[in-house]
Amino acid sequence: MRAELLSLAWLLATVGGYYLLKPLYRRRPRWWTSPLLTVPLLLLALGLLLGADYPAYIRDTHWLVLMLGPATVAFALPIHRHRRLIRAHWPALLAGVLGGSAVAMASAWGLATLCGLDDAVRRSLLPRSVTTPLAMLASADLGGVPELTALFVVITGVAGVALGELLLRALPLRSALARGALFGVGAHGAGTARAYDVGMQEGSVASLAMVLSGLLNVLLAPALAHLLR
Amino acid sequence: MRTLHARMRLLAWRRPRAARALQVLLLVLFWLACDRLAAALRLPLPGSVLALGLLLALLLAGAVPAASLRRGADWLLAEMLLFFIPAVMAVWRHLPLLRQEGGRILLVILLGTALVMASTALLVDRVFRWRARRAR
Numbered sequence: 001m002r003a004e005l006l007s008l009a010w011l012l013a014t015v016g017g018y019y020l021l022k023p024l025y026r027r028r029p030r031w032w033t034s035p036l037l038t039v040p041l042l043l044l045a046l047g048l049l050l051g052a053d054y055p056a057y058i059r060d061t062h063w064l065v066l067m068l069g070p071a072t073v074a075f076a077l078p079i080h081r082h083r084r085l086i087r088a089h090w091p092a093l094l095a096g097v098l099g100g101s102a103v104a105m106a107s108a109w110g111l112a113t114l115c116g117l118d119d120a121v122r123r124s125l126l127p128r129s130v131t132t133p134l135a136m137l138a139s140a141d142l143g144g145v146p147e148l149t150a151l152f153v154v155i156t157g158v159a160g161v162a163l164g165e166l167l168l169r170a171l172p173l174r175s176a177l178a179r180g181a182l183f184g185v186g187a188h189g190a191g192t193a194r195a196y197d198v199g200m201q202e203g204s205v206a207s208l209a210m211v212l213s214g215l216l217n218v219l220l221a222p223a224l225a226h227l228l229r
Numbered sequence: 230m231r232t233l234h235a236r237m238r239l240l241a242w243r244r245p246r247a248a249r250a251l252q253v254l255l256l257v258l259f260w261l262a263c264d265r266l267a268a269a270l271r272l273p274l275p276g277s278v279l280a281l282g283l284l285l286a287l288l289l290a291g292a293v294p295a296a297s298l299r300r301g302a303d304w305l306l307a308e309m310l311l312f313f314i315p316a317v318m319a320v321w322r323h324l325p326l327l328r329q330e331g332g333r334i335l336l337v338i339l340l341g342t343a344l345v346m347a348s349t350a351l352l353v354d355r356v357f358r359w360r361a362r363r364a365r
Contacts, residue, residue, distance in 0.1 A: 018311045035310050040317050052321040061315035067305070068312045070253070070260045072277035074302035076284040080295055092356040100349035107341040115333040118326070125337060129345055132313040137275050147319030152338060154317050160342050167346050178354035186346035189309060209349075218278055 006050065007059040010043075014061050017042045029197065031161045036154050036190060068133035075211045082208045092177050093205075097213045100185035104129040104213075105224070120145055123228070127217045128152040131188040134214035141221035142228070153188065160187025161194045168198070180205025185213050237297045245300065252301025259284065 021038045031037070044052075058065075079086075086093065105126050112122040124144030127135040132153045139149035164183050173179055176199055183191030183198075184206035192210050196203030241248035263283060264276030272279060287293040320327060327334070 014314060015311065018314065035314075039310075039314050040320075043314070043318055044320075047321060052324075054319060054321045057318055057321070058315060061318075064312050065315050067257075068309070069264065069277045069280075070257045071305045071309045071312060073256050073260045073263075073280040073284055074305040076281050076288060077295060077299060077302040078306070079285055080288040083289070089357070091360060092353045095356045096349045096353040099352045100345055103348045104341065104345045107344045108337065111337040111341055115337055117330055117333060117337070121326070121330060121334065125334070125341075128338065129342065132309070132316070133277065136313075136316065137278070145323075147316050148323060150313050150316035151320055151323075152334070154313075155335065155338050156342055159339055160346065163339070163343050164346055167343065167350070171347060171350055173350055173354050175354055175357045177357050178350045181353040182346045182350035185349040186342055215278065215281075218275065222273060 003056060006053075006056050007061075009050070010057045011060040011064075013043065013046055014039070014064065031158055034158060034161075034190065037158050040154070068136070072133045075214075078207050079211055082204050085204060085208060089177055089205075092175075093181070093209065093212065096178075096181035096185055097209055097216055100181070100209075101129070101213045101216050101220075104185070109228075121148065124148040125152055126224075127221070128156050129186060129188065130214040130217045131210055134218050135188075138217045138221040141218075142225050157187050157190030160191050163187075164191055164194060176201040177205050181209045184209030188214070234294050234297050241297075241300065249300040249304055252298050253304060254301075256298065256301055256305060 017039050018035055021035050021042065024038065025033045025035055043057075047057075108125040108128060109122065112125050117125075120143075123142045124139055124146075126142050126144065127138035127149060129135075130138070130153070132150055135149050135153045136146040139146045160183070164187055167182065168179060173182070179198060180195050180202040183195040183202070187194070188210050192203060192206040195206035237248065237251075240251070260277055260280045263280035266272075267274065267276035267279045284293070288295055
């Protein structure tokens with residue numbers, strides 16, 4: 001009975017903390033006010049009180065994780081919405097998505113090998129640039145740990161928003177297409193939200209680049225897993 | 230299908246929240262059906278990706294009007310953060326590993342992300358300019 005109450009309390013804390021901390025980001029949109037960072041920190045602090053027991057935590061909250069499935073399906077609508085953008089700029093988009101994903105995987109694998117990281121960690125790092133639901137799918141295929149990948153994806157999102165702003169100032173980019181692709185391929189959803197602050201067109205390109213590179217990762221994962229065995 | 234769509238539009242206009250909930254439910258059911266289908270047919274791709282592909286095909290063919298799912302889809306995408314926060318809390322399970330390799334992992338992610346962003350942006354900009362020059 002007590003265990004059930006504890007799991008329910010965790011679910012309430014997760015949902016409550018999320019809706020409590022979301023307005024903070026809307027009022028001050030900075031990388032350190034993102035619910036991506038603040039909610040897990042709040043839950044980690046609560047864990048010191050209630051006990052950091054993952055099985056008890058996930059028992060009721062796994063329903064939330066399950067909703068990533070329908071959220072993936074919902075990506076069909078932005079693709080459909082931006083179909084004209086795809087038709088007009090498919091060569092640049094294709095180059096960005098293919099090139100960016102290749103650099104993402106190669107850099108993760110190369111740098112992780114160089115740093116002497118664990119093989120499971122290295123495999124979990126491979127899809128870390130794409131949006132969480134698709135990254136977790138790809139991670140399972142690649143022999144990684146999907147939960148570790150979720151954590152790496154979040155770190156990438158938080159770091160990517162800060163890095164993206166620096167790079168935007170440093171690189172000589174002329175097109176909205178390039179500015180959007182930078183955020184969409186490099187920092188998935190977190191980056192896409194930031195790209196919409198830069199401009200409408202940047203945001204559209206970012207959301208499209210995010211979905212397409214995510215799909216590319218999922219579709220290529222089985223073949224890549226075969227190669228890396 | 231047409232009358233169903235008209236009813237959905239009316240509902241969206243009169244009770245937007247109810248329409249959103251209904252659209253989310255429809256997307257969940259569609260995902261569930263495709264998930265079962267992919268498992269039954271032993272397809273090599275995940276059910277959610279199959280569902281995405283099918284829905285996109287239906288939208289492009291005009292069989293499903295995008296307006297009748299827009300609210301629900303936008304809500305699911307906007308609240309996606311909430312859905313993966315529980316997965317992130319698996320850090321509790323991997324604390325020893327992170328204590329040992331956390332610094333190096335952070336370094337790999339930071340360097341890797343900077344590389345991905347810079348190369349993607351420069352590549353897209355180059356292709357865009359090359360196409361613009363050729364079009365002239």
